[in-house]
Amino acid sequence: MNLRDLRYLLAVAEHGHFGRAAEACGISQPTLSVQLRKLEELLGVTLFERASKSVVPTAACERLIGHVRTAVAEADTILDVARSLRDPLAGRFRLGIIPTLAPYLLPLVFGPLRDALPALAVEPWEDQTAALLDRLRAHDLDAALLATEADGPDLAGLALFTEPFLAALPPDHRLAGRDTVSEAELAGDMLVLSDGHCLRDQVLAACGAPGGGSQGGPLGGTLRAASLSTLLNMVAAGYGTTLIPGLAAGVAQDAGLVLRPLSTPAGRTIRIVHRASYPRRVAAEAVGGVIAGRLRHFAAP
Amino acid sequence: MNLRDLRYLLAVAEHGHFGRAAEACGISQPTLSVQLRKLEELLGVTLFERASKSVVPTAACERLIGHVRTAVAEADTILDVARSLRDPLAGRFRLGIIPTLAPYLLPLVFGPLRDALPALAVEPWEDQTAALLDRLRAHDLDAALLATEADGPDLAGLALFTEPFLAALPPDHRLAGRDTVSEAELAGDMLVLSDGHCLRDQVLAACGAPGGGSQGGPLGGTLRAASLSTLLNMVAAGYGTTLIPGLAAGVAQDAGLVLRPLSTPAGRTIRIVHRASYPRRVAAEAVGGVIAGRLRHFAAP
DNA sequence: CCGGTTCGATAGATCATGACTATAATGTCA
DNA sequence: TGACATTATAGTCATGATCTATCGAACCGG
Known part of the structure; x- marks a missing residue:
């Protein structure tokens, strides 16, 4: 059975006249007669009683x-709804963001995103990298802002900006007077985030430690801060030093910390990552574009 | 857009697998891929995100x-309902019946109709011939039981049985002793039905009067009985004589009337009439067949 | 790292069918 | 009866749905 034939049926019922119904359908009268008869045969039921007039x-x-x-x-x-869904820059856009980025980036880009992509309802979702990748692969996210490379051929990423790592020191720290600080000098009393934060691994790697393992070696003692905010407060309280990403500089200074560039600059590149097969790639690229545009002055050397 | 393609869409959504969905639809996998892509292009929307697994x-x-x-x-x-509507011997069957027939025929045939055509809901509608023809042409009736020929090329009829006219006399009438009665002898004091009853015209015609006109001539005086039942009671009360159709004989005898055959037999043929274009002709013929079968012993010579 | 497997996409051939024009058949009306 | 209106039929054509065969990519086990 065909939707077309059902439309023909409705036209005949409405007009009570094969010729006019055919005209309304944009087809010839014989076509309408034949198709309607076929429909009647398919249904096994006579649909119209045709008399001379x-x-x-x-x-x-x-x-x-x-x-x-x-x-x-x-x-x-269906056609109407599909039409309304046709614009890839419209609808929900579930965007995962890592915790060491979200609190500092979102306030900067939320407004510009609303302005540039008013039809796109960006819904942030904050979690650590591994969880975001899981949700991404489970189609629970449209894209994610990560500080790591897309970790498989099923994912694709686009670099948006690079933020430098800065040494964060208590004001009375012995290195607070320097213009730049070397990672090795920090290593002795550096505090790091708890496992799972990509920033933890990257900071450890920047300081030359064997990254990744839950064993921090000589670094950081027993402290494993659950959030960057906690970490900053610990440093401000004089328990040690740390490295923070550039976007957190404002908050760190507000907390009373002294920030110094590293003598051998390091940093992390933020990417927007989506499934390689993601059909609304243009939406992800548009979101990425807006973020990159807003963050252009953080571009790495 | 095609219903077939929508079914394909549902199959893919259900199975999450093109090959198995195609198998479920009874088509090849390439066909499914192509059709689904066409649907996506028609809708302007990607429907499925295809990844390797x-x-x-x-x-x-x-x-x-x-x-x-x-x-x-x-x-x-639609298909289900059509299937249930496929049997022409099922559903409503609105059957018009003239008033001089209905009270005497229906008790005889209602049971047999229910037995022979249990799925057919026969709904009797009692009115005079002209009104029944109007309703028939207006598609408000499926068929009608009439005592006249189908009166136009847009109608078709099937003769079911013929009932003789009988002279109905008061028991003390001067002709009550005869074996047969001639119409001419009755004419003097014959009572007839009011205008519109076909029986009136046929009785007048049988008695040689110029039938049809509202002017009864010498016949019937001023009485115009609205129903055969009234007429019978008037005759029983001694106000005159009349002709009645054979099926009313039982009721007439119960009313105390004397019935006599006519010396030159006359009668009327009952037909089931439907529109020539009526698509459930078999239903009308089945109803007619049951009635004719029940009335076979009334068959005219 | 490599051959086998899985799975969707593509290409080309085939065939069903919806569409047209022309015409017939039928009933209506003057 | 002839002119008209209306639906049905016949014959032809083009679109498009379907098939088989094959490709390409990803994954997997040795």
């Missing part, structure tokens, strides 16, 4: 026509 | 799929 729906047709109207209306609804 | 509905697909299910379900409903 009248075409009247049969009782069977009356019983069916409500369902026919519903089916055709629903098909039209 | 997964086929996942997009957000757009999730928004659409409810409507798709509804449309397909409604189409299936």
Whole structure:
């Protein structure tokens, strides 16, 4: 059975006249007659009683026509809804963001995103890299802002900006007077984030430690801060030093910390990552573009 | 847009696998791929995100799929309802019957009709010939039992049985002793029905009067009985004589009348009449057949 | 690292069918 | 009866749905 034929049926029922119904459908009268007869044969029911001057729906047709109207209306609804979904820069856009980035980036880009992509409802989701990758692969996220490379051929990423790592010191720290600080000098009393934060691994790597393992070696003692905010407060309280990403500089200074560039600059590159097969790639690229544009002055040397 | 393609969409959504979905649809996998891509192009929306080991509905697909299910379900409903309507010997059958026939015929045939055509809901409608013809032509009746020929090329009729006219006399009438009665002898004090009853015209014609006109001539005086029942009671009360159709004989005898055959037999033929274009002709013929079978012993010579 | 497997996409051939034009058949009306 | 209106039929054509065969990419086990 064909939706087209159902539309023909409705046209004949409406006009009570094959010729005018055919005209309304944009087809010739013989085509309408043939198709309607086929439909009648398919259904096994005579739909219209044709007399010389009248075409009247049969009782069977009356019983069916409500369902026919519903089916055709629903098909039209499908087309309408599809039309409204056609714009890739519209609809929900679930964006994962790592915790060491979200609090400092979102306030900067939320407004510009709303302005540049008003139809796109960006919904941030904050979690650590591994969890975001899981959700991304499970189609629970459209994209994620990560500080690591896309970690498989099923994912694709686009670099947006690079933020430098800065040494964060208590004001009374012995290195606070320097213009630049070397990582080796920091290593002795450096505090790091808890496992799972990519920033932890990157900071350890920058300081020459064997990154990744849960064993921090000589670094950081027993402290494993759950959030960058906690870490900053610990440093401000004089428990040690740390490295922070550039975007957190404002908050760190507000907390009373002294920030110094590293003598051998290091940093991390923020990427927007999505599934390689993600069909709304343009949306991800548009979001990335807006963020990159807003963050251009952080571009790495 | 095609219902077939919508079914394909549902199959892919259900199986998450093109090959198995194609098998479920009874088509080859390439056909499914091509048709689904065409649907996506028509809608302007990507429906599934294809990756190497997964086929996942997009957000757009999730928004659409409810409507798709509804449309397909409604189409299936159309097929189901049509199947249930396929039997022409089922459903309502609105049957017009003239007033001089209905009270005497219906008690005889209602049971047999229910037995022979249990799925056919015969709904009697009692009115005079002209009104029945109007309703028939207006598609308000499926058929009518009339005592006249089908009166136009747009109608078709089937003779069912013939009932003789009988002279109905008061028991003390001067002719009550005869074996047969001639129409001429009756004419003097014959009572007739009011205008519109076909029986009136036929009785007048049988008695040699110029039938049809509202002017009864010497016949019937001023009495114009509205129903055969009234007429019988008037005759029983001694106000005159009349001719009655054979099926009313039982009731007439119960009313105490003397019935006598006519010396030159006359009668009327009952037909089932329907529109020439009526699509359930078999239902009309089946109803007619049951009635004719029940009335076979009334068959005219 | 490599051959086998899985799975969707593509190409080309085939065939069903929806569409057209022209015409017939039928009933209506003057 | 002839002119008109209306639906049905016949014949032809083009679109498009389907098939088989094959490709390409990703994954997997040795």
